[in-house]
Amino acid sequence: MIYTVTFNPALDYVVRMDRFRAGEVNRTASEELQLGGKGINVSTVLRNLGVENVALGFLAGFTGRALEDSLQKNGIQTDFIWLDTGLTRINVKIKGGDETEINGRGPDISGEALEAMFHKLDRLGEGDVLVVSGSIPATLPSDIYERILARLEGRGIRTVVDATRDLLCNVLPYKPFLIKPNNLELGEIFGRELKSDEEIRDCAAQLQQRGARNVLVSMAGDGSLLLDETGACHRLGVPKGKVLNSVGAGDSMVAGFLAGWLEKGGYAYAHRLGAAAGSATAFSDGLATGEEIRALLNTF
């Protein structure tokens, strides 16, 4: 079974307007509420591709209830831990000329709630896949992803980590099956801007030397580069299409990669399905459907 963990789920409030002006009253042309949080997006796209999975994480308050109801209505299995206080956050995504995002801090997670999550993870076993992704609420220790991977070590569980800076770097010794930084996040880790494929490949190789098995670097409209565990490097561009909303494109890519790898076992195909999923989401209003993703697969 595939499990996703989202420490800080969200409702994404997506508003569109001709031009967003900071410091002024802005009126929207349209608005919608989407389910959000990186692991939750991965769960949704996996489900859209026909891959059964369970969404784990922490929820609180009426926004949390709305999120869980919608996930279940969409046919996604959930096993969340409920927090006694606070509210699952609402992240604001402004499409007005440029894309501006305001991501909330999220509710506090108590020590007890965290312990409850560790107990759930203790049930995973041989052949399971665990995806941990997204930010963590400010009250959690910054080694939390590392502690999860340490606890899973030696049990035949593949892990996928999509996080930034230390959250990502600290898990490398636990040999994650896949990490997916974007090119800017990869540059942040090495303290410089990465300008060429060679530089990106070199940095990906260094993360591999530090323990990552497969490194998938996404580059928004410039496509993606996969350095797989055999040492082969795969580079894909993007198909032609109109970008409507790139929120969740990275999460869709992770889901597509996993779905492709489960379907055929090879990394070239996993990368293609991941790339198709990323672009299909960028070309649709919300997260891409299975049909939208498979329609793009042949363009690579």
Ligand SMILES: Nc1ncnc2c1ncn2[C@@H]1O[C@H](COP(=O)(O)OP(=O)(O)O)[C@@H](O)[C@H]1O
């Ligand atoms: N503007 C775009 N046009 C076409 N494909 C895109 C676009 N933005 C993202 N994608 C696809 O989705 C993938 C992930 O997007 P990216 O923005 O790099 O991830 P993240 O959201 O994690 O930063 C890209 O590698 C690409 O394949």
Ligand SMILES: O=P(O)(O)OC[C@H]1O[C@](O)(COP(=O)(O)O)[C@@H](O)[C@@H]1O
């Ligand atoms: O957990 P974080 O890093 O604050 O990010 C949460 C946001 O990321 C998203 O999951 C989108 O992620 P990507 O655009 O990186 O794929 C949104 O749905 C959500 O609002």
